[in-house]
Structure formats: C-alpha cells, structure tokens
Amino acid sequence: MKVLKFGGTSVGSAQRFKEVAKLVTERGRNIIVLSAMSGTTNTLVEISDYLYKKNVDGAKETVNQLEAKYMRTIDELYDTPASKDEAAREVKGCFNYIRSFTKDIFTLFEEKEILAQGELMSTAMMNIYLREKGLNSVLLPALDFMRTDKNAEPDTQYIKQKLSAQLEKHKDADIYITQGYICRNAYGEIDNLQRGGSDYTASLIGAAINAEEIEIWTDIDGMHNNDPRYVDNTDPVQELHFEEAAELAYFGAKILHPTCILPAKLNNIPVRLLNTMQPDAPGTLIHNVQTARTIKAVAAKDNITAIKIKSGRMLLAYGFLRKVFEVFETHQTPIDMIATSEVGVSLTIDNERNLSAILDDLRKFGTVTIDKDMVIICVVGDLEWQNRGFEAEALDALKEIPVRMISYGGSNYNISFLVKKDDKIKALNLLSDRLFKNKQ
Secondary structure (H helix, E strand, O other): OOOEEHHHHHHHHHHHHHHHHHHHHOOOOOOOEOOOOHHHHHHHHHHHHHHOOOHHHHHHHHHHHHHHHHHHHHHOOOOHHHHHHHHHHHHHHHHHHHHHHOOOOOOOHHHHHHHHHHHHHHHHHHHHHHHHOOOEEEOHHHHHHHHHEEOOEEOOHHHHHHHHHOOOOOOOEEEEEEOOEEEEEEOOEEOOOOOOOOOOOHHHHHHHOOOOOOEEEEEHHHHHHHOOOOOOOOEOOEEEHHHHHHHHHHOOOOOOOOOOHHHHHHHHOOOEEEOOOOOOOEEEEEOOOOOOEEEEEEEEEEEEEEEEEOOOOHHOOOOOHHHHHHHHHHOOOOOOOOEEEEEEEEEEEEEOHHHHHHHHHHOOOEEEEEEEEEEEEEEEEOOOOOOOOOHHHHHHHHHOOOOEEEEEOOOOOOOEEEEEHHHHHHHHHHHHHOOOOOHH
C-alpha cells in the first residue's frame, strides 16, 4: 500500500478534484492524504484575525464569501442531486461551526479548530465524489489517530495503533481518504502540524503502515536542480538522498517541508515527488541511496542576517562559543551558518524578531557588526571531503561574486555561500552554468 498526498492546488477547483479522483482510482488501494482547497487555510487565518480583533462583521462577510466558493465547487463537481445535497450538508456544517465562534471569546484554541475545517471539507467532498463514482471509499478522520505528545512531537506508537485499528475495521475498502495537517494534541484538543504539515502527515502515515512508497503530489514536476524563477532551463532531479532533499528543503526548495521526510527516512520508505498537471512525468525519487560523485542541485535562502563578534579575549579562551550560543538559545533564534577564527566568530540567522536583544547581549563579549539582506546559496550533492574538486568547482563558479562566508565540512551533502541579496540571481546562474550546463 502507498500513501498519496495532494496539496491545495491539486484540489483547488471542481476540475482538479475530478482529475485527482481519476488519478487515485487508477493507482489502486492506497491511503490518500488531502490538504484544504487552495486559498482556504489563508482565508481561515484571515477569519481568525477578524475574530481576534472582535470584528464580527468582517469575519462573517469573509465566511460567507468562502462558503459561496465551496457551494459553486459542489455544484460543478457532482452529477447527482443526492451527492450535491450530501456535500452541501457537510460543508454547511463546517461553516456554521466557524460562525459559532463569532459569539464567544476567541483564543488560539478556537483558531486551531477553525483552521481544521479546510481539510475536513476537502476530504468529505472527495470521499462523496469517489462514492458517487462507484468506489468503496472510506473516510479515516485524522483526528481519530493523528496525535502529538506533551512535547508537541508526533506520538508514533499511538498513531500506528489507532490507524491500524481503523484500517482493520475497513479492510474491504477500495481506497482510504484522510486529512493532512490536522491532529489532536496530548490533551485531546484539536491542533495541527504547522504549515507543510500535510507532507508530515503523509510521512507519519507511511511510517505507521510501513508503506511501499510515499507520493507527494504538487503542481511542480519534482525538485529542480536550480530555482526556475531565476534560472532558465532547469531540470528535475531524478534521485536524491534523504539528506540531500532535507538540505534543499531547508535552504529554499519550497516543494518539500524540511522536517516532513524524517519519518520516511528513518523507516527507509522512498518518497516520490510528482506533478498532478503531468502525472506521467517521473518526478523526483528520494531515498537512502547516495549517488556517488554527483552534484544534484542549488538552492537559495533569503532574508539572512550575518553577525560578527570580534574579541581579543577569544584567543585560547574556552567557553567563549558556549556563551555566544547561549545568547541565541535564550532568544530562541536558530543559527544557519557559522565560521570561526582565533579572534572572532561569524554566524547567520534568518529571523530578526529578537535581533536587537541578541546584539545587546553579544556586545558583552566583543565588537559586534551585522550585514543584512544577505542570501545563503547552497550547493547539494555528494560533497564528501575525499571527493577532490567539487568544492573547488563551486568556488571557481563564484569567483566574480563577493562571498561573505563559506560553510563546508559540517555535512557530507552541501557547501554553502553567503552573498549579498543583489548577487543572488547572478550567483545561481553562474553555478548552474558551471555545475550542470557545462556537464551536458
């Protein structure tokens, strides 16, 4: 059995619903994970924002507009009056539930319940459509088996136990439908796995059932070897190691959430990225097999701030780096890159929320300077240090670009360069020309 996850654009209209239904029907007895229809979660966030601000009229008006969109989709999607009526009842029930929050105090708990409605509606609509087409489709409510523990981490034993029981109960089903993104927390409250959580749901389900493969369906034909928004004639990468995919996801490849593939990696379940617009395209296969001596792709991460702490006291002083890192821990700000010398340390962050307080604390240790509007360019592939020449090729490609920092050796899978925002596009193209186009 496989797990097939479809993002919001894949179910963004009645026509897209029909195409996804045809695709999953042809692929046999699998578990289908659906996101909310495209735009729905953002609109639900907007409704929640109105309710936080006690603007009930604004919330109601936005609810009405979103409901009208769903009613139009229902009218276009189904052939029989019975299916239209059933879908309309399900969807109206969700919108009436959202409206109920306009009467009471609104908190984060209520917001999470509102955000769950998008996935509940899309899965109900798909389940009804598949049954209209004659399939024995079964809806498996994610809130019955997807749970996080007291540390907000997935409770994998609970997920496996509850999901297995559901599958056994409905073992005659032709196909299973469930929600991505949503879950319950350790206290039984409705919660979610954060943005990108539908990919995480698919990976967790795949691990729980020891799936043959996990398929992530989007509107892009796999991970490309560079950013097609800035570089012409990029190509999909046929195969990636899990570590390579994680590096690319973290450093800017938006097709995949950085944390979502960890359960699949640990359980050695391949993940395939596919395109609903081109279902016959091979996409990108992610697994635990490393392709030796190959550079796979380049990605970029924007909005980086570089911080340099220079201190004569650092020379031979143990504990200096610990004190520096404790500052970032105190302010809950992760570090991306780091480079050290005998008199200073440079590092980067991608979140300036606590920057002022961080700088105040760091000035206790030395002179602090910052560079804003920077970009991390990440080159991913088989970059083990014994593979002579790969890091040199990347460096040589950027010989015309001022490089603020270089990170190499922390991973066997990447070398990263910190450059100015204004040099980003030129750097991506130079790397593409040197690493990919000249190799063809």
